[in-house]
Amino acid sequence: MNRPQSEYISGEPWQTCYAQLAPKLLLFARQWVGSVADAEDVVQTAFVKFWRHQPDAGPEHYPLLYSAVRSTALDLLRADSRRGRREQFVATDPDEPFFDPTIEHRENSDLIHTALQQLPESQREVLVLRIWGDLTFAEIATALGGSINTVASRYRYALDALRRILKPHEYERA
């Protein structure tokens, strides 16, 4: 596999991948595990597992990282459930936002964080991968194991639902 030299600027291929995807993978993990600390554990486990098995992975394989994060997060939830201490999905916590709180859209980020939690899981994960993961519908279908048509329709439903949820807050005027 020939990759452009720019991919190796940061050193090892995994470092380049990490620099590009770490915040996106963390956001994706937090769709299942509430706290940042647990989400980082999930990302670490999935990331290490992926790169140990595919040390020469290129960007075309990156969608599978999201799949690894998803299955690791679900494994963690199952384990917690078996131990009888599964937490409810985290409520909006201003101390652990989904998005960078230092940017100018702080108020909107809190609104969207809350709105995202009201979406069905199947729609939310597609929306997160499409908007903040920058994946195509085909890549999302690979990551989640569905058809492209299903992914596309879930994305449309998610966008519509999100707009309806945000409308009372007049998000569009922000």
Added chain:
Amino acid sequence: MNMNEPDFENQLRALRPLAPSASLEENIARELTSPRAIATVESRGEAPGFFERIFPGLRWAFAGAAGAAAVLLAMGRLQPPSVLPATQSASADFETVEVTRDLVAAEDGGLVYEDEDEPARLVRYTTIERHVWTHPGSGARLEVEIPREDVVIVPIAMQ
């Protein structure tokens, strides 16, 4: 203002996901350079063992078979092996009238790695096998439901 879809998407994209802590990259680097890393990660996963791969659903099949044997013993139709071989008793007295298998659940088990490190998707199918026998002489009807869990590994084609 009635914002169209691309504008709305762009507004969403303007939000930047929260960056992970600095320690995450350090921990990953340490694990990727540690010879024990893979063992640690594998121990946290739920990949099926060798026996389960070769004989998917065997655990449930054994449970179902044991249940069926218990029912037959309770009805006095199946003698212990020391007295009479089970195959003779069951097949001679009862006739199979129905065998069905219904899918009750399919669960995506996530990503696994098969031979040559090619990624594959693990899917667990839960089915219920239903066997119905009748006894021609007495008209007795015997129904046994056997839950099965089949683990299927589907290779993922790379682009």
